[in-house]
Amino acid sequence: MRNLGKKRKMHLPVGTLKSTPVQTIMECKVMAHIEGSDHCPVKIKFSGITPIPSSKHPSFSTKYYPELSGKQTTLKSYFAPTKRKTLEDPSKKLPHSKRSNQQQSKLTNFFICKDNSNKISNKENPLTEIVSTTIGNNSESVSAWKALLATQSTKQQPPNCPSHNEPSVLRTVKKKGPNTGRQFWCCARGEGRADDSQARFN
Numbered sequence: 001m002r003n004l005g006k007k008r009k010m011h012l013p014v015g016t017l018k019s020t021p022v023q024t025i026m027e028c029k030v031m032a033h034i035e036g037s038d039h040c041p042v043k044i045k046f047s048g049i050t051p052i053p054s055s056k057h058p059s060f061s062t063k064y065y066p067e068l069s070g071k072q073t074t075l076k077s078y079f080a081p082t083k084r085k086t087l088e089d090p091s092k093k094l095p096h097s098k099r100s101n102q103q104q105s106k107l108t109n110f111f112i113c114k115d116n117s118n119k120i121s122n123k124e125n126p127l128t129e130i131v132s133t134t135i136g137n138n139s140e141s142v143s144a145w146k147a148l149l150a151t152q153s154t155k156q157q158p159p160n161c162p163s164h165n166e167p168s169v170l171r172t173v174k175k176k177g178p179n180t181g182r183q184f185w186c187c188a189r190g191e192g193r194a195d196d197s198q199a200r201f202n
Helices: 117-155
Strands: 025-030 042-046 169-172 183-186
Touching: none
Parallel strands: none
Antiparallel strands: 025 042, 169 183
16 A cells, blocks of 8 residues: 655745735746655746845844855865964973972982891801701601601591592602602592493592
């Protein structure tokens, strides 16, 4: 279903035109050939009308519109070269103020530096003695810790396997590498397929 409605405009004459509209209006036509809007402009031609000069145009008159002032801006004017403000010559020095004449104090002046070279040299000897004694004691403590952990691991109850809930066994890494000698708990059952529930649980 198509809507073939039409928009009609009425022009109502006022004043002297209202009294004698037939003698005044000579021609009225719709200018449908002008495109660019959904409203077609209408042209009316009057006769026997003398224009009344106006002393002052109203403020809302199109005469005061900047776009209708007759000075149309072109696209070329936007790309025309313009004069740029140049900066002043850097060689020209700014006038010195009273504050600039004062010398700025250095940051190091706020800190008092004392000569601590003698104290540092005196403290170097006790430090070296402490380091040498601790290195000697470390080798003894490592062997003591190993012996302590070995006795505790034998006394400790083995944990249960999470899959079968049976006591696990203690294994030692024999392969050469960073983990050689380390011990770990694993399932006591033998190896089997991955889908076999009766085999070792990893």
